[in-house]
Amino acid sequence: MTESLVKIRNLSKLYPTGGGGFLALSELDLDIPSGAFMGLVGPSGSGKTTLLNIIGTLDNQSGGEIEVLGHKVSTLDAKESAALRAEKIGFIFQSYNLLPVYTVYENVELPLLLLKMPKAQRHEAVMQALTWVGITDKRKSRPNQLSGGEGQRVSIARAMVKLPQLVLADEPTANLDTENSLNILDTMLQINKDTGTTFIFATHDQKVIDYMQRVVTLIDGKKAKDDLKTGS
Amino acid sequence: MILKLAVRNIIGNGWRSLVNVLILSIVLIGMVWMQGLFDGWSRTARRQMQEWEFGDGHYEHKDFDKYDSFTWDKSNSKIPAELQSLIEQGKAVPILISAGVIYPQGRLTPITIKGIPHDQEILEIPTEYLRVEDQTGIILPAVIGTRMARSTHLEEGDILTMRWKDIHGAYNAYDIQITKIMDTPVPPVDDSQVWVDFTHLNEAKALQNSATHIVLKDDSDIVKNEQDFRFITIDESMQGTDALIDVKRLSGNLLFALLLFLAMIAIFDTQILAIFKRRREIGTMIALGMTKRQIVKLFTIEGCLYSVFAAVATSILGLPLFIYFGVSGYKIPQEMSNLSIAGTAEPIKCYYSPSMLLSTFILVLLITALASWMPTYRIARMKATDALLGKV
Numbered sequence: 001m002t003e004s005l006v007k008i009r010n011l012s013k014l015y016p017t018g019g020g021g022f023l024a025l026s027e028l029d030l031d032i033p034s035g036a037f038m039g040l041v042g043p044s045g046s047g048k049t050t051l052l053n054i055i056g057t058l059d060n061q062s063g064g065e066i067e068v069l070g071h072k073v074s075t076l077d078a079k080e081s082a083a084l085r086a087e088k089i090g091f092i093f094q095s096y097n098l099l100p101v102y103t104v105y106e107n108v109e110l111p112l113l114l115l116k117m118p119k120a121q122r123h124e125a126v127m128q129a130l131t132w133v134g135i136t137d138k139r140k141s142r143p144n145q146l147s148g149g150e151g152q153r154v155s156i157a158r159a160m161v162k163l164p165q166l167v168l169a170d171e172p173t174a175n176l177d178t179e180n181s182l183n184i185l186d187t188m189l190q191i192n193k194d195t196g197t198t199f200i201f202a203t204h205d206q207k208v209i210d211y212m213q214r215v216v217t218l219i220d221g222k223k224a225k226d227d228l229k230t231g232s
Numbered sequence: 233m234i235l236k237l238a239v240r241n242i243i244g245n246g247w248r249s250l251v252n253v254l255i256l257s258i259v260l261i262g263m264v265w266m267q268g269l270f271d272g273w274s275r276t277a278r279r280q281m282q283e284w285e286f287g288d289g290h291y292e293h294k295d296f297d298k299y300d301s302f303t304w305d306k307s308n309s310k311i312p313a314e315l316q317s318l319i320e321q322g323k324a325v326p327i328l329i330s331a332g333v334i335y336p337q338g339r340l341t342p343i344t345i346k347g348i349p350h351d352q353e354i355l356e357i358p359t360e361y362l363r364v365e366d367q368t369g370i371i372l373p374a375v376i377g378t379r380m381a382r383s384t385h386l387e388e389g390d391i392l393t394m395r396w397k398d399i400h401g402a403y404n405a406y407d408i409q410i411t412k413i414m415d416t417p418v419p420p421v422d423d424s425q426v427w428v429d430f431t432h433l434n435e436a437k438a439l440q441n442s443a444t445h446i447v448l449k450d451d452s453d454i455v456k457n458e459q460d461f462r463f464i465t466i467d468e469s470m471q472g473t474d475a476l477i478d479v480k481r482l483s484g485n486l487l488f489a490l491l492l493f494l495a496m497i498a499i500f501d502t503q504i505l506a507i508f509k510r511r512r513e514i515g516t517m518i519a520l521g522m523t524k525r526q527i528v529k530l531f532t533i534e535g536c537l538y539s540v541f542a543a544v545a546t547s548i549l550g551l552p553l554f555i556y557f558g559v560s561g562y563k564i565p566q567e568m569s570n571l572s573i574a575g576t577a578e579p580i581k582c583y584y585s586p587s588m589l590l591s592t593f594i595l596v597l598l599i600t601a602l603a604s605w606m607p608t609y610r611i612a613r614m615k616a617t618d619a620l621l622g623k624v
Contacts, residue, residue: 058616086521098518101244
């Protein structure tokens with residue numbers, strides 16, 4: 001049996017509000033094995049992004065336990081969780097979040113700079129990542145010179161360049177047209193197959209859902225369904 | 233790594249960075265030029281005062297009070313043997329000071345009479361013109377400065393009466409002839425001063441080889457048995473001039489402090505704006521694995537780099553100005569050079585000492601660092617998830 005990369009037990013997240021608090025996640029149990037290509041789906045406000053942020057150690061849970069890549073998230077201090085993200089977790093955002101003053105190459109290189117990788121190795125890794133997403137010819141461009149699809153490819157390259165064990169993608173196709181969405185999804189699926197990297201998507205886009213091997217549906221912060229597609 | 237990212241951010245910010253660097257650079261050019269001018273002025277004044285008035289330090293009679301001419305008759309003593317020996321070796325020069333009066337064109341004019349050996353070679357005063365050729369002593373040669381000549385309308389060759397009081401209280405008078413009008417850059421050896429031969433002034437004052445000051449050529453010749461005299465270093469002699477220059481420096485500094493403050497506001501504003509505009513960027517950096525401390529460091533270094541780039545721009549843009557004022561100097565306007573301040577009579581050559589350059593740069597760097605760091609406290613308050621959404 002494949003070992004769980006993410007273990008979630010009785011997880012809850014309460015956002016304080018004027019009226020006593022908003023429960024974004026509640027009594028959630030989930031195991032995500034290594035190499036998964038799965039989606040967290042559900043309507044807006046169902047807790048998809050909150051769960052993704054907690055898995056990505058960007059946010060803390062209010063209750064329960066979560067273990068990511070063998071680390072109990074609640075026990076990590078700021079420095080340790082930053083190190084975990086820097087080394088093992090890649091992020092892909094809905095609006096790409098590329099740094100506007102950097103070139104494509106520099107954007108993709110940034111995670112490796114944080115890992116203090118030597119220059120020659122960095123160059124090799126960046127070119128490899130740009131090749132994966134088919135955007136080597138745009139490496140000197142700035143983000144404002146790219147189309148939406150190209151921008152998201154750069155975002156994928158930036159997430160993949162350090163060969164993370166886990167990639168968290170929050171609505172990665174929300175700003176893309178169908179053709180670009182399918183291209184991006186094909187690219188990510190191929191990377192998943194080639195590298196064994198685990199991909200977790202937060203989405204309500206049917207095109208994305210169709211690509212998933214496993215779909216966990218969240219409604220009002222609770223797990224409503226957990227569908228494993230056979231043969232995918 | 234942080235430095236590399238900061239450099240990228242600054243270059244990537246384009247015009248905004250350039251404007252900040254230019255503003256800082258202009259302030260730095262002004263600060264360096266002004267500090268250089270005042271340091272140059274101080275050095276010029278010191279050199280001139282050494283050459284014309286104080287040598288490498290001087291002995292002064294313990295009772296001498298330059299502000300009370302009524303005490304001057306009692307503020308001299310016979311030159312001690314050790315100092316006399318230095319004088320005979322040409323390593324020191326005695327000066328006897330007395331109050332007196334002259335009557336140019338019949339107008340009573342109080343003066344300071346200074347007796348100095350006509351054969352001395354330590355001070356720049358043209359004492360060779362004090363040699364008494366007419367040994368009958370009817371007419372005493374005298375040297376005055378151009379400012380004194382201008383104020384009394386005296387010219388070379390003029391003969392006039394000079395009165396003084398000897399140590400017994402008896403008034404006496406000589407006819408003096410202006411044998412030289414010297415052009416000295418040091419007002420205190422010019423204003424109301426009449427220079428005559430040391431020996432003759434001693435005789436006129438009924439004294440014997442007495443002096444008020446004894447100027448040393450080299451301060452390593454300080455003697456042990458100085459008796460009624462006390463040694464005054466050149467630094468002590470410069471205190472008044474330095475204090476005056478410092479007052480000028482302070483007023484200049486206030487102007488540049490204001491300019492620096494404005495430049496800091498520009499940087500502060502840029503950083504505040506950057507933190508607001510770059511919230512999503514900050515969130516992304518946190519997601520990529522940077523700690524908040526690293527991001528604060530990044531923003532602070534970014535701000536500090538403005539100073540570094542400004543220093544580079546200053547050395548390029550300001551170099552012609554610095555060289556011009558370092559070589560040709562800055563001529564103090566006539567109105568100001570008429571004031572009794574040493575160092576103003578000739579163009580002041582700016583002097584840029586390494587310590588001045590370094591301290592000015594460090595000052596600007598520290599203030600820039602502060603202006604860059606202050607806005608970053610917002611980063612420390614940011615939640616990564618909010619920052620990613622563009623919230624603060």
